Amino acid sequence: xxxxxxxxxxxxxxxxxxxxxxxxxxxxxxxxxxxxxxxxxxxxxxxxxxxxxxxxxxxxxxxxxxxxxxxxxxxxxxxxxxxxxxxxxxxxxxxxxxxxxxxxxxxxxxxxxxxxxxxxxxxxxxxxxxxxxxxxxxxxxxxxxxxxxxxxxxxxxxxxxxxxxxxxxxxxxxxxxxxxxxxxxxxxxxxxxxxxxxxxxxxxxxxxxxxxxxxxxxxxxxxxxxxxxxxxxxxxx
Amino acid sequence: xxxxxxxxxxxxxxxxxxxxxxxxxxxxxxxxxxxxxxxxxxxxxxxxxxxxxxxxxxxxxxxxxxxxxxxxxxxxxxxxxxxxxxxxxxxxxxxxxxxxxxxxxxxxxxxxxxxxxxxxxxxxxxxxxxxxxxxxxxxxxxxxxxxxxxxxxxxxxxxxxxxxxxxxxxxxxxxxxxxxxxxxxxxxxxxxxxxxxxxxxxxxxxxxxxxxxxxxxxxxxxxxxxxxxxxxxxxxxxxxxxxxxxxxxxxxxxxxxxxxxxxxxxxxxxxxxxxxxxxxxxxxxxxxxxxxxxxxxxxxxxxxxxxxxxxxxxxxxxxxxxxxxxxxxxxxxxxxxxxxxxxxxxxxxxxxxxxxxxxxxxxxxxxxxxxxxxxxxxxxxxxxxxxxxxxxxxxxxxxxxxxxxxxxxxxxxxxxxxxxxxxxxxxxxxxxxxxxxxxxxxxxxxxxxxxxxxxxxxxxxxxxxxxxxxxxxxxxxx
Numbered sequence: 067x068x069x070x071x072x073x074x075x076x077x078x079x080x081x082x083x084x085x086x087x088x089x090x091x092x093x094x095x096x097x098x099x100x101x102x103x104x105x106x107x108x109x110x111x112x113x114x115x116x117x118x119x120x121x122x123x124x125x126x127x128x129x130x131x132x133x134x135x136x137x138x139x140x141x142x143x144x145x146x147x148x149x150x151x152x153x154x155x156x157x158x159x160x161x162x163x164x165x166x167x168x169x170x171x172x173x174x175x176x177x178x179x180x181x182x183x184x185x186x187x188x189x190x191x192x193x194x195x196x197x198x199x200x201x202x203x204x205x206x207x208x209x210x211x212x213x214x215x216x217x218x219x220x221x222x223x224x225x226x227x228x229x230x231x232x233x234x235x236x237x238x239x240x241x242x243x244x245x246x247x248x249x250x251x252x253x254x255x256x257x258x259x260x261x262x263x264x265x266x267x268x269x270x271x272x273x274x275x276x277x278x279x280x281x282x283x284x285x286x287x288x289x290x291x292x293x294x295x296x297x298x299x300x301x302x303x
Numbered sequence: 304x305x306x307x308x309x310x311x312x313x314x315x316x317x318x319x320x321x322x323x324x325x326x327x328x329x330x331x332x333x334x335x336x337x338x339x340x341x342x343x344x345x346x347x348x349x350x351x352x353x354x355x356x357x358x359x360x361x362x363x364x365x366x367x368x369x370x371x372x373x374x375x376x377x378x379x380x381x382x383x384x385x386x387x388x389x390x391x392x393x394x395x396x397x398x399x400x401x402x403x404x405x406x407x408x409x410x411x412x413x414x415x416x417x418x419x420x421x422x423x424x425x426x427x428x429x430x431x432x433x434x435x436x437x438x439x440x441x442x443x444x445x446x447x448x449x450x451x452x453x454x455x456x457x458x459x460x461x462x463x464x465x466x467x468x469x470x471x472x473x474x475x476x477x478x479x480x481x482x483x484x485x486x487x488x489x490x491x492x493x494x495x496x497x498x499x500x501x502x503x504x505x506x507x508x509x510x511x512x513x514x515x516x517x518x519x520x521x522x523x524x525x526x527x528x529x530x531x532x533x534x535x536x537x538x539x540x541x542x543x544x545x546x547x548x549x550x551x552x553x554x555x556x557x558x559x560x561x562x563x564x565x566x567x568x569x570x571x572x573x574x575x576x577x578x579x580x581x582x583x584x585x586x587x588x589x590x591x592x593x594x595x596x597x598x599x600x601x602x603x604x605x606x607x608x609x610x611x612x613x614x615x616x617x618x619x620x621x622x623x624x625x626x627x628x629x630x631x632x633x634x635x636x637x638x639x640x641x642x643x644x645x646x647x648x649x650x651x652x653x654x655x656x657x658x659x660x661x662x663x664x665x666x667x668x669x670x671x672x673x674x675x676x677x678x679x680x681x682x683x684x685x686x687x688x689x690x691x692x693x694x695x696x697x698x699x700x701x702x703x704x705x706x707x708x709x710x711x712x713x714x715x716x717x718x719x720x721x722x723x724x725x726x727x728x729x730x731x732x733x734x735x736x737x738x739x740x741x742x743x744x745x746x747x748x749x750x751x752x753x754x755x756x757x758x759x760x761x762x763x764x765x766x767x768x769x770x771x772x773x774x775x776x777x778x779x780x781x
Contacts, residue, residue: 082575082576085576086579089582092583092586149568170575171571171575172578174582174583177582263636264633285639285640
């Protein structure tokens with residue numbers, strides 16, 4: 067238990083901090099705590115954690131700013147904890163390098179699942195020259211092919227393929243509308259949400275016609291999308 | 304008047320008042336004395352001159368008296384002087400002397416020419432004097448208007464400056480004091496109407512003024528000037544009032560937003576701690592009863608959390624602190640996300656989505672509109688039999704994209720259809736169903752804030768259908 071992954075919990079509310087500390091410790095993680103942004107940066111610098119759980123609303127700093135500062139030198143995944151209605155703050159933090167978020171109140175089961183997924187992914191990023199499998203879906207990056215259940219090919223337009231590719235490369239991490247628009251269409255298209263909505267709808271239609279549930283691409287309302295594998299995360303083959 | 308004059312030696316109002324008073328109160332006795340005196344002096348001069356010049360030419364000196372009287376006292380005094388001069392000239396100098404008889408026709412002609420000259424001269428002099436007086440009066444009135452404007456502009460409010468305006472205006476018209484009364488229906492006989500473009504804004508009552516001054520032309524002009532300044536002052540006060548109101552409103556909205564943010568954080572944090580702490584007990588060695596208790600803690604915390612969200616949203620809507628951030632939305636994606644959030648495990652098969660392809664995109668705040676649909680779907684699931692189906696459908700109309708949630712529940716009585724969107728409304732027939740009674744109120748508030756409509760039709764015993772009408776964008780994209 068004492069040599070499990072190291073998690074830094076940053077939250078200004080003592081009861082929440084303590085509950086997370088106890089629960090994560092019992093789940094086999096080594097836990098360090100910090101009460102604000104400054105303390106979090108110091109703690110992370112002294113003993114670099116394998117994962118950071120960061121409350122978006124801290125008394126001394128904006129969560130997104132803390133993300134930016136941590137990302138300067140820390141590669142460990144950052145999991146945000148936020149409240150309902152903080153979409154804009156979440157988007158800023160995700161753009162600043164946070165990897166995922168949970169909306170309060172969340173179940174401990176959900177938290178532990180996210181922590182496991184983030185730690186597993188951080189062990190090695192998905193190489194860009196491989197076939198990425200998500201549930202029944204296989205995205206062949208070098209050949210720009212998408213197949214379902216090992217053979218049934220889904221014919222996608224270049225834009226639709228690029229969208230799916232970005233989601234697959236993100237390996238279950240949420241991608242904001244702006245991130246997708248910038249990477250698929252280009253930096254000048256960051257606000258052209260209607261392009262994204264239209265192509266995402268067609269991509270889902272095509273996948274659905276091959277038996278892939280529409281919700282395989284999860285809608286993160288007001289934020290963006292992520293690829294969801296019901297069986298528990300994307301797997302690189 | 305004289306004592307008052309010492310109080311404000313530099314005041315233009317007082318100066319103008321002095322002139323008016325001098326004109327109005329000029330002694331007729333003094334005029335008579337001066338006229339007779341000047342005719343007498345002219346007689347003496349002519350008398351001195353007659354041994355040396357012809358008597359007809361010397362008579363011209365009487366014109367000096369006529370001119371002086373016309374200049375000082377106007378046409379009528381000038382005419383009287385010319386008549387008196389004619390008599391004196393005839394009596395003392397025209398033969399036969401010391402009678403009013405004229406025996407030479409040449410003398411008659413001289414006297415007639417003399418009289419005509421006197422009349423014309425006195426008329427010209429009187430006109431000149433009148434023009435000069437008029438100009439002087441206008442100038443002082445202009446200065447008075449300027450003074451009024453300064454008083455009104457510098458005063459903190461209109462009401463406080465009225466007494467001073469009244470006093471200055473009254474003194475300018477020769478009265479000792481005045482009172483301005485606003486919002487008068489009818490003016491007093493001694494009052495000067497303060498009227499602007501037919502609107503009576505008040506009256507100026509004069510105290511101790513000359514008779515009939517209230518009806519004089521200067522009084523009318525002063526009244527107009529006062530009236531326009533009062534209207535100006537009223538307008539300024541109204542604008543200032545509006546500005547103060549707007550500033551107060553903005554401050555109060557900022558305060559409400561900040562307060563709601565703080566309250567929402569303070570209410571949610573303990574719940575978050577309860578949920579997390581209860582979750583932490585999942586590794587504890589608990590028997591079945593204890594696990595059930597733990598389950599209750601988790602479930603009820605979640606329920607309370609939803610109620611707090613509803614209450615906070617409703618407060619934000621009421622406070623106008625929930626500003627929609629409009630962006631492009633795919634109606635189908637929105638409906639799918641709403642269904643996914645509303646249903647849990649066993650309820651999943653109860654909700655179906657009926658939707659066509661190639662629906663137009665719409666504009667709105669995605670999280671807010673999703674919340675509307677989630678509330679409608681949860682409401683439908685809650686108030687219809689456990690085995691019945693809830694149908695979510697999307698249809699295009701020329702002006703809107705309608706997102707409908709229909710259930711096969713017991714329906715809503717016709718008399719309740721208007722009240723179900725009110726906060727804390729609970730139907731009498733569903734007293735046992737848990738809920739805050741806020742879901743539909745929040746849905747309505749969010750729909751309206753996003754420029755959408757939310758309507759309901761219901762058939763008792765058959766079910767209800769709620770429709771969210773999202774306006775289509777005039778320049779919608781494919």
